[in-house]
Amino acid sequence: MKNKSLAQVTDFEIRLLRIFKVVSECGSFSAAEGLLGITRSAISLHMSDLEKRLGMRLCQRGRAGFALTDEGREILHHSDTMMAAIETFRQQVNQMHKHLRGEINIGIINNLVTQPMMKITYALEALREKGPEIRINLSMSTAAEIERGLMDGRLHVGALPFTAPISGLDYRQLYDEQSNLYCSHTHPLFALEGEPDDAQLARHDAIAPSFRMTAQAIGMHQMLNCTATASDREGIAFLILTGRFIGFLPDHYAAQWVARGMMRAIAPERLTFSSNIAIVTRKVRRANAILELFLNAL
Numbered sequence: 001m002k003n004k005s006l007a008q009v010t011d012f013e014i015r016l017l018r019i020f021k022v023v024s025e026c027g028s029f030s031a032a033e034g035l036l037g038i039t040r041s042a043i044s045l046h047m048s049d050l051e052k053r054l055g056m057r058l059c060q061r062g063r064a065g066f067a068l069t070d071e072g073r074e075i076l077h078h079s080d081t082m083m084a085a086i087e088t089f090r091q092q093v094n095q096m097h098k099h100l101r102g103e104i105n106i107g108i109i110n111n112l113v114t115q116p117m118m119k120i121t122y123a124l125e126a127l128r129e130k131g132p133e134i135r136i137n138l139s140m141s142t143a144a145e146i147e148r149g150l151m152d153g154r155l156h157v158g159a160l161p162f163t164a165p166i167s168g169l170d171y172r173q174l175y176d177e178q179s180n181l182y183c184s185h186t187h188p189l190f191a192l193e194g195e196p197d198d199a200q201l202a203r204h205d206a207i208a209p210s211f212r213m214t215a216q217a218i219g220m221h222q223m224l225n226c227t228a229t230a231s232d233r234e235g236i237a238f239l240i241l242t243g244r245f246i247g248f249l250p251d252h253y254a255a256q257w258v259a260r261g262m263m264r265a266i267a268p269e270r271l272t273f274s275s276n277i278a279i280v281t282r283k284v285r286r287a288n289a290i291l292e293l294f295l296n297a298l
Contacts (some may be wrong), residue, residue: 186243
């Protein structure tokens, strides 16, 4: 494809770049159809048009599947930077008019929706009530991905466990989360009378989270025979429900299976730890009325 200078960026190029972003996130044209509301053939035409305008190949597609080229990955990165700058401009204009319009990008770790305090849910409700034209973009991610998104400007705010603070981010405690050790109803420990001792626990396979943990949580897991890992709490629940593993889960998340007799906590007085769930933003950030409204509602 011939090299071609880009004279200007119009609304149409921005629209094509937004389509490109959705396609890259979905991993294929067919997967992006539903989100974009257009056919695969239309997506293909738009992608070809964007490649011609930029003068470079952005992705490989065909029988071998969809894959971004090196140029495509770089364009995607520059596009994200440009979109963030456009959003910053819109936020600044909003500040002038005191009329809340625009987007807020929020990253949350998985399985907080069952937290009974529901602070985030109530804050989202307040945000929608006071700013009906605000577009809320909510993404469920790991703590590390949320922190990266905050640092590079893709996210405005995140909710994650407070473990090791990163310089440049501001952490504010939201609430405490209690985690207990659980087994499923088909596991040998489920019917055990009394508390198992450390030797009994060590005879059973356990799950170690692959995400960052507090010193207290690490100490609890060191008592177990961890033979499997999981990247998030849902993965831990999957393995516990096989009846072959024991693992720690937040009590509010495990409650749904406990109520149905499918799980029980093992020695909850002894085998338990607490985690602080924090609301996180960048320490140095531009004025953002939408973000401040959300934070004040928490």
